[in-house]
Amino acid sequence: MNKSQSAEQLTVIIPTLNERINVEKMIDRLLSLYQQVSIIVADDGSTDGTNDVVLNWSVKNSRVFFLDRKEEAIKGLTISLVDALKITKTKFFIVIDCDFQHPPEKITDGLNLMIEGYQLVIGTRSSVEGWSFRRKIISWGATTLGKFSLLLRRRPRPKDIMSGFFGGEVQFVKELIDQHPKTISPKGYKLLFDLLKVLPRKSEIGEFFYTFQAREAGESKIGMKQILVYFRSLF
Numbered sequence: 001m002n003k004s005q006s007a008e009q010l011t012v013i014i015p016t017l018n019e020r021i022n023v024e025k026m027i028d029r030l031l032s033l034y035q036q037v038s039i040i041v042a043d044d045g046s047t048d049g050t051n052d053v054v055l056n057w058s059v060k061n062s063r064v065f066f067l068d069r070k071e072e073a074i075k076g077l078t079i080s081l082v083d084a085l086k087i088t089k090t091k092f093f094i095v096i097d098c099d100f101q102h103p104p105e106k107i108t109d110g111l112n113l114m115i116e117g118y119q120l121v122i123g124t125r126s127s128v129e130g131w132s133f134r135r136k137i138i139s140w141g142a143t144t145l146g147k148f149s150l151l152l153r154r155r156p157r158p159k160d161i162m163s164g165f166f167g168g169e170v171q172f173v174k175e176l177i178d179q180h181p182k183t184i185s186p187k188g189y190k191l192l193f194d195l196l197k198v199l200p201r202k203s204e205i206g207e208f209f210y211t212f213q214a215r216e217a218g219e220s221k222i223g224m225k226q227i228l229v230y231f232r233s234l235f
């Protein structure tokens with residue numbers, strides 16, 4: 001199967017919050033790399049014109065869909081992804097950040113693993129560029145505690161449990177979400193970690209590797225609130 005044919009089976013889900021400049025480039029890039037891919041932009045009420053950019057694309061290309069969550073009471077990354085999965089029509093999905101920290105050309109590696117049969121695939125950061133010492137420490141602490149939490153639950157422990165670059169079989173992941181409403185909290189921030197907590201013990205996870213780069217434009221939305229929500233989700 002060539003790249004274009006297999007991309008027909010894939011939806012790329014992009015969560016956004018004020019990413020006008022990045023989202024224009026990201027959609028353009030995705031459609032030039034994978035002509036047959038479907039794209040859902042799950043936006044939490046951006047105020048910088050992200051909505052206009054994506055709506056323009058959706059008029060030009062029926063494979064681009066704008067999921068407008070502006071009026072939703074609960075906002076956040078996890079719930080945005082869960083809502084996007086509910087309307088995904090393809091067999092596979094992959095989540096990618098809008099700020100080019102996840103290289104779009106690596107989506108092929110993830111898709112190939114899904115086609116091979118892995119029901120969950122993770123883009124694993126093999127190195128990280130441009131992080132401060134503080135950010136490295138927070139990430140290390142969060143990952144170490146997260147792995148300990150998975151060990152206690154006797155669940156698989158892939159290398160990058162905090163990755164925002166992950167995907168899988170839509171049906172499989174949707175069922176996990178439906179079956180574990182308490183663990184997969186709508187107010188969460190790291191959907192992948194919540195999925196790992198309830199993943200069937202024998203599941204095999206496909207990993208592909210990439211370098212996590214500095215954000216291209218716009219501002220980071222990660223803050224103390226997200227870190228606290230994560231720590232609460234550990235145990």
Ligand SMILES: Nc1nc2c(ncn2[C@@H]2O[C@H](COP(=O)(O)OP(=O)(O)OP(=O)(O)O)[C@@H](O)[C@H]2O)c(=O)[nH]1
Pocket residue numbers: 014015016017018019042043044075076077080096097098099101164215219220221222
């Ligand atoms: N829908 C939605 N998207 C969000 C929300 N918070 C962040 N995002 C998007 O999720 C992706 C990751 O957010 P970032 O702020 O880049 O977080 P990060 O990559 O962990 O942090 P940095 O390394 O500082 O960029 C980006 O595409 C954001 O626009 C949210 O509350 N809702």
Ligand SMILES: [Mg+2]
Pocket residue numbers: 097099101215220
């Ligand atoms: Mg980022």
